[in-house]
Amino acid sequence: MRRCLLVTIVLAIACFCFTETLPAEGYLTSIGTGPDRIPVVVVKGTPYEMGKQQGKLIRTDATEMILSLVKKVQAAGPERASDASLDAAWNAIAPHTDPRFKEELRGFAEGSGIDLRTLQRAHALPVVMDYSCSSIATWGSATKNGHLYQTRNLDWTMNLGVQDYPCITVYIPKQGTPHVNITFAGFIGANTGMNAKGIVLSEMGDSPGKDYPFDMNGVHFTTLFREVMYDAQNLDQAIDQFQQAKRIKKYHYVVGDGTSGRAVKMLAHAPDLIIWKDNDPSDELAPAVMKDLVYQDEGRGAFQPLQKVYGKIGPHEMRDIACQIPIKGGNILDVIYDATALEFWVSYAEKQDEAYKRPFVHFKLKDYLK
Numbered sequence: 001m002r003r004c005l006l007v008t009i010v011l012a013i014a015c016f017c018f019t020e021t022l023p024a025e026g027y028l029t030s031i032g033t034g035p036d037r038i039p040v041v042v043v044k045g046t047p048y049e050m051g052k053q054q055g056k057l058i059r060t061d062a063t064e065m066i067l068s069l070v071k072k073v074q075a076a077g078p079e080r081a082s083d084a085s086l087d088a089a090w091n092a093i094a095p096h097t098d099p100r101f102k103e104e105l106r107g108f109a110e111g112s113g114i115d116l117r118t119l120q121r122a123h124a125l126p127v128v129m130d131y132s133c134s135s136i137a138t139w140g141s142a143t144k145n146g147h148l149y150q151t152r153n154l155d156w157t158m159n160l161g162v163q164d165y166p167c168i169t170v171y172i173p174k175q176g177t178p179h180v181n182i183t184f185a186g187f188i189g190a191n192t193g194m195n196a197k198g199i200v201l202s203e204m205g206d207s208p209g210k211d212y213p214f215d216m217n218g219v220h221f222t223t224l225f226r227e228v229m230y231d232a233q234n235l236d237q238a239i240d241q242f243q244q245a246k247r248i249k250k251y252h253y254v255v256g257d258g259t260s261g262r263a264v265k266m267l268a269h270a271p272d273l274i275i276w277k278d279n280d281p282s283d284e285l286a287p288a289v290m291k292d293l294v295y296q297d298e299g300r301g302a303f304q305p306l307q308k309v310y311g312k313i314g315p316h317e318m319r320d321i322a323c324q325i326p327i328k329g330g331n332i333l334d335v336i337y338d339a340t341a342l343e344f345w346v347s348y349a350e351k352q353d354e355a356y357k358r359p360f361v362h363f364k365l366k367d368y369l370k
Helices: 002-021 047-057 059-076 081-094 100-114 116-128 221-231 235-244 304-307 314-320
Strands: 027-029 038-045 132-140 146-155 166-173 177-185 194-195 199-205 250-257 264-271 274-276 293-296 331-338 343-348 361-364
Touching: 027 361, 038 047, 038 146, 038 314, 047 059, 047 100, 047 166, 047 331, 059 100, 059 116, 081 116, 100 116, 100 221, 100 304, 100 314, 116 221, 132 250, 132 264, 132 314, 146 199, 146 264, 146 314, 177 304, 194 221, 199 221, 199 235, 221 235, 235 250, 274 304, 304 314, 314 361
Parallel strands: 038 166
Antiparallel strands: 027 038, 132 146, 132 199, 132 293, 146 331, 166 177, 177 194, 194 199, 199 250, 250 264, 264 274, 331 343, 343 361
């Protein structure tokens, strides 16, 4: 009897110790050091479970970021960003928004303690606001190793302070493709990101303030990007998702596929969608086009430096060019992707020190998918 009891205790202790060594369903880690440290949240499960895990893990930063963001935007634009305006925007996009996104947001509210309505208002802010950015994608003969490299400059406004809450979230869903969102604490929409199939997404805003009030009866790109990363297995599937979506406002998109080694640029002025491949004489920037390359720099001079390094492009060359073309004074995030190797280099602004002036930190998606 005593021996059986002893064996039971030993087994219980062993099981307890083994359980303690296993990673939790969601965990918080980081990349970089000192002022370049970036929190990394890894979550697993259903959309609701992943939202709840993330909400718990970054509760303090998310609460500060969301409440501060809404307050500052409402102070700067009391009419466009009023509670009533943001509620109307959310109600307009909600019927077109992926149910997985809404479930994740509900879980995030539960985990973080942030009121769901407040989170919905924060995620409606990009719907009512306007901003501008840039992106380049190169592959094949344009690069030194055939990999697909893609940039993303996020140019918004430094005064909102979102850059002080950097956050990289890795999603490992129960159903769907694992993906990574390079974002800010508490904001689960994607301004850019990449999935485990090598689909990488960048955006440039074209809607000027004079277009306001915008037609909001459709899906916003920040939720559409998450949907594409969940589902797209290749470039053709990603393109189809953009074509099938009821899109709103005016944007450019660059969509790359690191597995097949190709990318396209889209002129997405809803409801129209024009798609350009590489070296297309009908491209809006022609004749400044090249084989195995698409880009939109809004006239900030990317073509000439791209010509100089054509055929030798790698992450270092892409970073140098990306840092030449942001909108100075509002560059809050820069990312250089190697979508073939499933890795990227990222720089967030810090306080008033813009992203293009700061060190880039290396991230390998495969390290989190083991």
